[in-house]
Amino acid sequence: MDAPKEPTFDDLRQAQARLHKQAVRTPLLESPLLNQRLGGRLLIKPEMTQKSGAFKFRGAYNAITALIERDPDLSGVITYSSGNHAQGVALSAALHGVAAVIIMPDDAPAAKIAKTRAYGAEVVHYRRGRESREEIGENLARERALTLVRPYDEPLVIAGQGTIGIEIAEDVQRLGLTLDAVIAPCGGGGMSAGIAIALETLLPDTALYTAEPEDFDDMARSLVAGARQSNASEGGSICDALMTPSPGELTFAINRHRVKAGLVASDADALDAMALLFDHFKVVSEPGGAISVATILNGAIDITGRTIVTVCSGGNVDHEIFIRALSR
Amino acid sequence: MDAPKEPTFDDLRQAQARLHKQAVRTPLLESPLLNQRLGGRLLIKPEMTQKSGAFKFRGAYNAITALIERDPDLSGVITYSSGNHAQGVALSAALHGVAAVIIMPDDAPAAKIAKTRAYGAEVVHYRRGRESREEIGENLARERALTLVRPYDEPLVIAGQGTIGIEIAEDVQRLGLTLDAVIAPCGGGGMSAGIAIALETLLPDTALYTAEPEDFDDMARSLVAGARQSNASEGGSICDALMTPSPGELTFAINRHRVKAGLVASDADALDAMALLFDHFKVVSEPGGAISVATILNGAIDITGRTIVTVCSGGNVDHEIFIRALSR
Incomplete structure (x- = not known):
């Protein structure tokens, strides 16, 4: 694929055009009762309702569509993913009729x-850590002549995720809101990188924060250190989608001067937030x-008197864990 | 309020303008995996993500806004509701700064x-049945000089619910789909009446069906009989939002020549559908x-080879019942 150079705002607009009829145009949701309790305005961007159940469809579909534009005979794609990028790639490949192998x-x-397989992809397992x-x-890409679609350190993927930022800006402007901040969940940093590029052009006064689980706060520490930091382990959070070893090279280059700070929350906080999203937003x-x-x-961040959009990145969760969140 | 006459398509357009900055413009959601299994295309309109957690906000906000346009000194509103219209009215009244009493x-x-009270409304209880x-x-409306906003037999409420039909038509046209049918959950028949008026103008070849729980299939039986039928009891379904005694007078007049048939499902079917909406649509x-x-x-209806939109009307459910649906 591309040599890793930063995508531009124009690349995001191109991604938006590619996604127009395929991706869900998610709205911003708000709960007046919750706002009352918080003393500020919280809006959520419900990307669990995105195709394949997570925002990852945006980047995957944009990348595979662009690859096919360049090479109409593309034989297939390969990627590695803990699950959401896997499903995004598997579904996008299926929509285009090309093969997909997912590690x-x-x-x-x-x-x-199960869902990755159901989309028709071949799943290859590896032992995490x-x-x-x-x-x-x-290795597999070389052996089988497949094109690698990296989960975050890939300009086309970042551009696809950036369409979230464009949509937030469109809705905020339509509603006449002054937006203080956006908070983006952060694994490898692709979503925050894409949103950063959108905000820079469309909402330059809005601050961007990343959010990570405890023990997987590599982006938060990297932002403080000014250089990429790694996590001690590769297992041990309920937030399976965010357990990346360190920020990507390209994503960190984009995020480091544009993200205001990295916020952190515990697994217990995440379960509480799931119940709150059930109660107030029905997602x-x-x-x-x-x-x-x-x-x-x-x-970790004070919302009093402020207006904040939080991106809720996915909803691919087993019944057992969801019941646990509702039973606390 | 108004003498009960049928709202026109223009009334729906007016409602759409009133709701533009207040209601959530819900998208249509689709699951490629579920479509594969069903052998047809199922799209859902996720009105649980509407403000107050149900489509009822549309009708309530339209009605109260119109009442205030006519009488800027409106002192307050009153309504009766099993819950979702209650919340819609309570929130709409709060947004306009007028009092609300809910029976x-x-x-x-x-x-x-709890949520109806939290929006600032006064709740008066009665014994169902x-x-x-x-x-x-x-009586209370007279005593306290409040304006009654009926939950369904009210043209302004029907016009507000009809905006669902306009949005479905807009999305279907944008996606280039040929839509075979819309299925609307049915209590008093306000939503189906509003959607019927929208489809008649925008998608005249699309069939409209109502869906009701067993033992509360008054609309289905009324459509067959050609006259309003009542249910034997007022209690005994898990579908608390749909336990109305009989179709409304105005809503039945609208529905009877426009709804193709009334479909029926059991409480167990409803719980299965809740789990399916969790798994495939994350709502x-x-x-x-x-x-x-x-x-x-x-x-009850065959989706094979067809494209159907189902409206999912609300998400105001206690944790216990949701856990029951996920544990089956």
């Missing part, structure tokens, strides 16, 4: 593995998808 | 009662909100 950790949620998914991916969030809301609930 | 059955879900809520409402549905999807799952 997934053996401890990924059952629902994510023991094998390098990047290596497996590059199904997976733990990682609720982490941005969790940083408001735990006070 | 609710004493067995309404705790979450619905033993007292007439219509009588209590009319939280209350039992009554899932009844339209339930009529597809139980085969």
